[in-house]
Amino acid sequence: MKKIEAIIRPENLDGIRIALQEKGIIGMTVSEVQGRGRQKGVCLQWRAGEYCIEFLEKLKLDMIVDDKDVEPAIAAITQVAKTGRNGDGKIFIYPVEDVVRVSTGERGKEAI
């Protein structure tokens, strides 16, 4: 099992959800986060003049998947989220030791 953590542009959420669903990946957690990478910040207007913020609004998707689903998930996300410009986001893959489903007590793959 792996954990896939994807940082994406907020406007791509629904497209990615549908693309992942087509690959059979349904469960995920979405968080509103603020991110900073090569895109750096953005300058907004004050009453007169402007101010710059260093972090941008992003969404983070967390999902735990079977090893075989990792590549299809990466493909699905990049297919929708890629514009080719800075700020498209990143995908991180982590190992997961175990998963427990709270409602049943199931563990491991069945619990996903």
Next chain:
Amino acid sequence: MDIIKSIRNIIRFKHFFLAAILLAVLTDAAYAAETSKIDTGDTAWMLISSALVMLMIPAVGLFYGGMVRKKNALSTIMFSFIILALISVQWVLFGYTLAFGHDVGGVIGNLDWLGLNGVGQAPNADYAATIPALAFMAFQGMFAIITVALITGAFVERIKFSAFMVFALLWATLVYDPIAHWVWGTGGWLRGMGALDFAGGTVVHVSSGISALAIAFVIGARKGFGKQPMEPHNIPMSVLGAILLWFGWFGFNAGSAVASGGLAASAFVVTNTAAGAAALTWTLLSWYHKRPSVLGTATGAVVGLVAITPASGFVTPLAAIAIGAIAAVLSYYAMLFRMKRNVDESLDVWACHGIGGTWGAIATGIFATTLVNPAGANGLLYGNPAQLVIQIAAVGVTWIYAFVVTFILAKVIDATIGLRVGDDEEAVGLDISQHAEKAYA
């Protein structure tokens, strides 16, 4: 028969004349009583105007509150709210008598009306002959309160609450009450000089704008000012505040006619017109520099309202367009100048109210016409350059007095109880550190 004869007698000129005199005498007596008679329409208008100005006070809190960081939202709103409570009581106890009481040397009112002693339901013809003296007192009370509330934009996110309370009370007493007396009090020396200030361009806006700058110098910049972004946490809240300010300003300016009628209607129209012109101008300025800004448009409207305030009872609607549009330009660049100089007068009370009010008072000396208000005067454009000089003198005096007294007052408070919160408290935010509360769960 007798009756018919009598009627015939009356119709005869001689007796008709007699009856007419009699009627005149009687009517005269009625008029004599009339001079102190309350007009229900005027009183209704003054009451609703006072209520409208009251609404502007917490509206300032929302306007400012939306522009600070989330961790200081409540404290910023609190400033206006508590000033409403504090100065309401100060005004009733002694503020009104200092500002509008019987004159002492042209500088201040005496203490005859302490605790509203002698201020009752009968009109006071010195100020407003057709409404109860209490109504005039209430209306003026709201002006005193909002002036103090305006200053709070200067020291948001870093002032100690106790120091703020002391400052607010002393400022109202030492700066507002005297200036209000000079310009509006019977016997006040600026009023005697002929200075025109219909609804408080110098008394309210110049005095608060300059004082904001003075206290900002004393308290110093926020931690991280100029390095970290100080992001407005809720612009819709600021816009809501601006909307309520615009709404309340009809009472502020048109109510300053202290009667319902032509002058009030004229003030109402120029108020709305100037606000529109200034908001539009600000939109265009921000568009020219980047994009049409929402926060900027709201600010522009407020600046236009500020600028038209002293002129509102003396100028025409077309003059209002010029006054509003120029005010927006002046204020916009004053704001940029303030930022460039790295002065943390945080929410630009000086640029909006100080500069806007100064321009409005001067513009009154340019655009005023007795066609709008026979009790006023003509300005430069109507062949009377002297009025412009008087206006500039009045503004100059107010600048100097307000700056000096506020600067000293702030210094004294800083040296005694301390103006500023500690670094830790500032970092955590005033909501938690000063009020043990959080704006949003």
Next chain:
Amino acid sequence: MGLKIPKMRFKHIFLAVILLAVLTNGAFAAEEPKIDTGDTAWVLISTALVMLMIPAVGLFYGGMVRKKNALSTIMFSFAILALISVQWVLFGYSLAFGHDVAGVIGNLDWIGLNGVGQAPNADYAATIPSMAFMMFQAMFAVITVVLITGAFVERIKFSAFLVFSFLWATLVYDPVAHWVWGAGGWLRNMGTLDFAGGIVVHVSAGVSAVAIALVIGARKGFGKHTMEPHSIPLTVIGAMLLWFGWFGFNGGSAVASGGLAVNAFVVTNTGGAAAALTWMLLSWYHKKPSVLGTATGGIVGLAAVTPASGFVTPLAAIVIGSVAAVISYYAMLFRMKRNIDESLDVWACHGIGGAWGAIATGIFATTLVNPAGANGLLYGNSGLLVTQIIAVAVTWIYAFAVTFILAKVIDVTIGLRVGEEEEAVGLDVSQHAEKAYS
């Protein structure tokens, strides 16, 4: 000649006086049902101001509940504005202000506003259309029901709430309004003074709030989990609009524009301010100057000064407001200590504030402010204080008893409370299928 002329003069003066008298008489006759435009303008704008207070209560309460119940709390006041506006026009006004039946209730002569038109009704307000008076009073009926909603937020079933509101307005508000304000009402005849509704509005709402809170029971997790206010700025917006509207509430209760309205206006602002300051100092003494507390203090002061506003001086208002804040503050702590989930302290704010205000009227009232009023204890008339205490006590008992029974009946028939799961999810989703914030 010398003798004749004075004689003639006298004769003709006499004649002219008669003529004048006739003319004036005619004028008076015309004067009686005459509408004063200034008075009417003031009552109309006052009515609009009180209307604004109604959703303002929704915002005031809405900011203090958890995010998941924000909409439902705002909805209470909005729905009541609609519901009681109709009830009042159909029969509420007639019950409260219609021709008296034994001092207890109005009859049904004015059902559906039959006979309530543009002509003034001198019994209540001689210089404005009786429809204006009707509408002004309608807003009072609406806001009284709205005030109670603070008692049962976050757990009441919406259908039960609508039934309760409708019946409460009919069975509690309309009779109490008739007793105190209706021509022939028994408390009015006893000499009770209630300028703008300290007893009719605030005591009745505050006491009823405790009654229904006792029947509906505490929120799940009350006293164990924190119930954090989700947006204090929203509450402050509500408080500021309430303060603003209160000028119409009290100032408008003069039902005319003039000295009395002005006095009420000044007293209102001063009382609210003194109470807000006092509350701030109390919270400072206990911990830190509280924003939510200051807003609450303002409301308490406004509630307390309401019955007194047309009878007392501005300096008396400072005392009334300050004392109200202290009493209310400790009433609130007492309520919490007793672990009663009268959630937003309608009792402590309005019940206690209003009761103190009504009693304070018996202490501070003076005919110098209002010749049509009476003198209170400080002006040498202890009788008024007794009358005021009786009126408060009667309202206290009547409102509590009727509300308690009414709530019980609704509870056993349609059920007052939502299910546990619905409560946990929040009323916004479970009762309205909506979410306040995305």
Next chain:
Amino acid sequence: MKKIEAIIRPEALDAVREALEEKGIVGMTVTEVQGRGRQKGVCLQWRAGEYCVEFLPKIRIDMIVDDGFVEPAIEAIISVAKTGKSGDGKIFIYPVEEVVRISTGERGEQAI
């Protein structure tokens, strides 16, 4: 590659960002979280009296870095976020299997 997850006081965010930037770490994701540790909760005011909140607002910073950047990053965070009182936060280090940069499809260390 490692993931560094730092829980810090909200007011320390700007200083931490600057300190990390000095060490050459630019990319990060910031999340507003609620936490609870030895600092326990805090009591706030109700209209009269008070209520206690058991979770305190904190900021979580997530960064994916090359192994060599882990120690400098830890030093940088501690240097500015440490007040010495409880409630300063914690730093967690996790292994990362893979990184994908959405805009280019790069993988591994180039993608960071």
